[in-house]
Amino acid sequence: MTRSLRCREVERLTLESEDRALSETERSLANAHLGGCRRCRDFAADRTLIRRELAAVRWPTPSDDLVFRTRRLIRGCRPEAATAGLPAWIIVALAVVSVVTAVGLTIGLADVTPDMTLADLPVGALAAVITIAQNALTLFFAPVVLRTFRARRRMSEDAR
Amino acid sequence: MYRTDVYRFTLALAGDVRDAEDLFQETWLRAVKAEPARPEAGGREAKAWLFAIAANAQKDLLRKRRVRRLFLRERTRAISGGTADADPGWDTPGHAGRDEAVRSDVRICLRRAVARLPGRERSIFVLKDIEGFRHEEIGRMLGIPEPTVRTLLHRAVRRLRRELAEFGPGAERQTILEEGRP
Numbered sequence A: 001m002t003r004s005l006r007c008r009e010v011e012r013l014t015l016e017s018e019d020r021a022l023s024e025t026e027r028s029l030a031n032a033h034l035g036g037c038r039r040c041r042d043f044a045a046d047r048t049l050i051r052r053e054l055a056a057v058r059w060p061t062p063s064d065d066l067v068f069r070t071r072r073l074i075r076g077c078r079p080e081a082a083t084a085g086l087p088a089w090i091i092v093a094l095a096v097v098s099v100v101t102a103v104g105l106t107i108g109l110a111d112v113t114p115d116m117t118l119a120d121l122p123v124g125a126l127a128a129v130i131t132i133a134q135n136a137l138t139l140f141f142a143p144v145v146l147r148t149f150r151a152r153r154r155m156s157e158d159a160r
Numbered sequence B: 001m002y003r004t005d006v007y008r009f010t011l012a013l014a015g016d017v018r019d020a021e022d023l024f025q026e027t028w029l030r031a032v033k034a035e036p037a038r039p040e041a042g043g044r045e046a047k048a049w050l051f052a053i054a055a056n057a058q059k060d061l062l063r064k065r066r067v068r069r070l071f072l073r074e075r076t077r078a079i080s081g082g083t084a085d086a087d088p089g090w091d092t093p094g095h096a097g098r099d100e101a102v103r104s105d106v107r108i109c110l111r112r113a114v115a116r117l118p119g120r121e122r123s124i125f126v127l128k129d130i131e132g133f134r135h136e137e138i139g140r141m142l143g144i145p146e147p148t149v150r151t152l153l154h155r156a157v158r159r160l161r162r163e164l165a166e167f168g169p170g171a172e173r174q175t176i177l178e179e180g181r182p
Helices: A007-016 A024-036 A038-055 A064-077 A088-108 A123-159 B003-014 B017-033 B043-072 B081-085 B098-116 B119-130 B135-142 B146-163 B171-179
Strands: none
Touching (some): A007 A024, A007 B146, A038 B098, A038 B119, A064 B017, A088 A123, B003 B017, B003 B043, B003 B119, B043 B119, B043 B135, B098 B119, B119 B135, B119 B146
């Protein structure tokens, strides 16, 4: 004995038929119902209309600006971003410069006594003083230079 | 890699460009934070993972707005209905022939109707009809049983039919349909 389906069940079968193949029984029951029910035929037709119109929609792509802003946000929230260190080559260069400067200062300042004025300083000692002043300036401006370097690198990554 | 897919999904989900952009950014931020949980396999699974994140983000956004509206009596756009008239960001009507103009009207109406769907129904409808996921996949993505997905999709389609009554073949029978509803 076959039972007949209610409209609600046929509507659900219409939707399910988009997702899976209906069994032979389900299909014949639904077809039998659809043959005599305009309401369910309309449901199926409306369903086709909705799907057809959605398929015809032209979807935009995200703007470059949005992608750029999102990348910047992501970079800021990455755990490694907060602890990102200096590039290795900068650390090595700083170490070399520090050692050379220490040796140079030791040699240059060996003959300097507290009672000497700037005019009395020998050439080596004068070079050492200039080096000290230069290092102080470098330390003062290093954060600015590093920030610029990182910003440029970020921009070149974004461009890629 | 999936930025176009995610953007399309967020546009359909949010129903307005500004909200879609916020949702797009929030989705990627959450994806980065949840990176260890990302499925090994790429393709459809990775896309489903991203869409699940977007759907959750949208749910949180709606919840926050509801709370804000409740306590602060914020007089901004309504949670769902208010977005219907905002810039949808998709399918702006063109200047083609008359048929195309009618179809654009249908699509505008459809877009508004989708924007008016309640949050979960909207997510399910978009995932099914725009993104082409299966009921089972949608259930897994949203953490709800498959029969619930089917029920909510059915409800969403019924709502959309009512909104599109003037365009569909069932237009003239809509009154009977409404009366016949349980």
